[in-house]
Amino acid sequence: MKAKIIYREDLTDSLSIFRFNVDVPDFKPGQFSTIGLPHPEKEGKILWRPYSISSNPEQKDYLELYIRWAKWPVLGKFTTMLWPLGVGDEVEYKDPKGAFSIAHEFPDGTPDKRRIILIGGGTGVAPFMSAAASMFEHKTDRQIILCHGVSYINELGYRDELLALEKEEGYDFKYLASVSRPDEEANAGWDGLAGRVESIIQPGEDGWSAAERAAGEKFTPDNTCFYICGFGGTVDSVKEAVQADGFVTKKEAREDGSFDIRFESYG
Numbered sequence: 001m002k003a004k005i006i007y008r009e010d011l012t013d014s015l016s017i018f019r020f021n022v023d024v025p026d027f028k029p030g031q032f033s034t035i036g037l038p039h040p041e042k043e044g045k046i047l048w049r050p051y052s053i054s055s056n057p058e059q060k061d062y063l064e065l066y067i068r069w070a071k072w073p074v075l076g077k078f079t080t081m082l083w084p085l086g087v088g089d090e091v092e093y094k095d096p097k098g099a100f101s102i103a104h105e106f107p108d109g110t111p112d113k114r115r116i117i118l119i120g121g122g123t124g125v126a127p128f129m130s131a132a133a134s135m136f137e138h139k140t141d142r143q144i145i146l147c148h149g150v151s152y153i154n155e156l157g158y159r160d161e162l163l164a165l166e167k168e169e170g171y172d173f174k175y176l177a178s179v180s181r182p183d184e185e186a187n188a189g190w191d192g193l194a195g196r197v198e199s200i201i202q203p204g205e206d207g208w209s210a211a212e213r214a215a216g217e218k219f220t221p222d223n224t225c226f227y228i229c230g231f232g233g234t235v236d237s238v239k240e241a242v243q244a245d246g247f248v249t250k251k252e253a254r255e256d257g258s259f260d261i262r263f264e265s266y267g
């Protein structure tokens with residue numbers, strides 16, 4: 001299948017939002033689409049890459065992806081071919097797939113009403129933008145806290161949309177952003193949270209994390225669950241911090257099958 005780019009927004013020279021005109025199928029926030037371009041080395045072949053979908057499934061006009069041009073330590077094969085493309089250009093496209101999505105029931109079928117903490121590093125915010133918009137559409141009564149961590153303030157993608165969701169009546173949604181290189185010139189004027197995204201859920205000197213302060217209570221496996229998307233290091237740091245408080249991953253699920261930490265890592 002082909003998909004045409006119908007919108008492109010460049011946040012920086014290597015971070016962009018792309019919208020594609022596809023027949024948006026039903027998908028779950030957290031799933032990814034796969035897009036392709038002619039393989040640079042293998043004649044007649046397509047080079048495919050998966051990207052988390054940042055638009056929500058209720059929005060049927062386009063499918064949106066949030067993509068970093070991978071430049072380091074060497075130029076990424078796919079993103080270097082994608083970067084010069086703009087409105088009107090086409091890519092190959094495969095429908096959404098993937099098992100990373102928000103669960104609203106425990107494995108035994110009882111409703112899961114716990115607070116949801118979404119933790120995204122860099123472009124790892126994409127699945128959570130989709131989830132936050134979708135849960136608003138479905139009028140969830142669960143509390144959602146979305147934590148986003150970036151190196152530089154101009155990489156805080158979806159900030160306006162997330163701040164707007166915070167103001168929505170009847171939606172218990174909080175957005176916490178952190179900048180991991182606060183002392184660099186490019187971050188001058190930032191007076192928000194500092195540190196990699198995991199620092200938002202790590203306890204401070206008083207034993208409370210910034211996320212717990214925002215929620216107004218300590219997190220326990222009875223009242224909270226975690227979703228993480230980002231570098232392996234981000235996933236490991238969050239897991240380590242919350243496992244100490246009794247939160248478990250699917251691998252360590254309890255006898256009734258319940259668990260509290262879901263994640264997707266970058267590689």
Ligand SMILES: Cc1cc2nc3c(=O)[nH]c(=O)nc-3n(C[C@H](O)[C@H](O)[C@H](O)COP(=O)(O)OP(=O)(O)OC[C@H]3O[C@@H](n4cnc5c(N)ncnc54)[C@H](O)[C@@H]3O)c2cc1C
Nearest residue numbers: 049050051052066067068070072073074076077078079123
């Ligand atoms: C489920 C899933 C969801 C994803 N969602 C997103 C998303 O929402 N947004 C997003 O931007 N990305 C996402 N990705 C990553 C994306 O699929 C690609 O991996 C990414 O865009 C890089 O592709 P590339 O072909 O440009 O780089 P590649 O050519 O595949 O290179 C990948 C990285 O390895 C490095 N590298 C390559 N060759 C070498 C070498 N010889 N020595 C050392 N380093 C090397 C490159 O510098 C680059 O950083 C997702 C991946 C998965 C699995």
Ligand SMILES: NC(=O)c1ccc[n+]([C@@H]2O[C@H](COP(=O)([O-])OP(=O)(O)OC[C@H]3O[C@@H](n4cnc5c(N)ncnc54)[C@H](OP(=O)(O)O)[C@@H]3O)[C@@H](O)[C@H]2O)c1
Nearest residue numbers: 068070121122123124149150151180231233234265266267
């Ligand atoms: N699901 C996926 O597989 C998926 C999704 C999105 C992106 N990706 C790929 O991941 C790569 C980089 O992503 P990005 O642009 O989103 O990230 P980024 O903007 O480079 O970094 C985001 C944040 O992660 C921190 N970070 C960097 N390296 C880390 C590490 N090893 N462990 C923990 N935290 C780390 C950064 O902190 P510092 O400022 O201290 O560096 C920054 O705060 C891209 O090539 C992208 O294609 C994969």
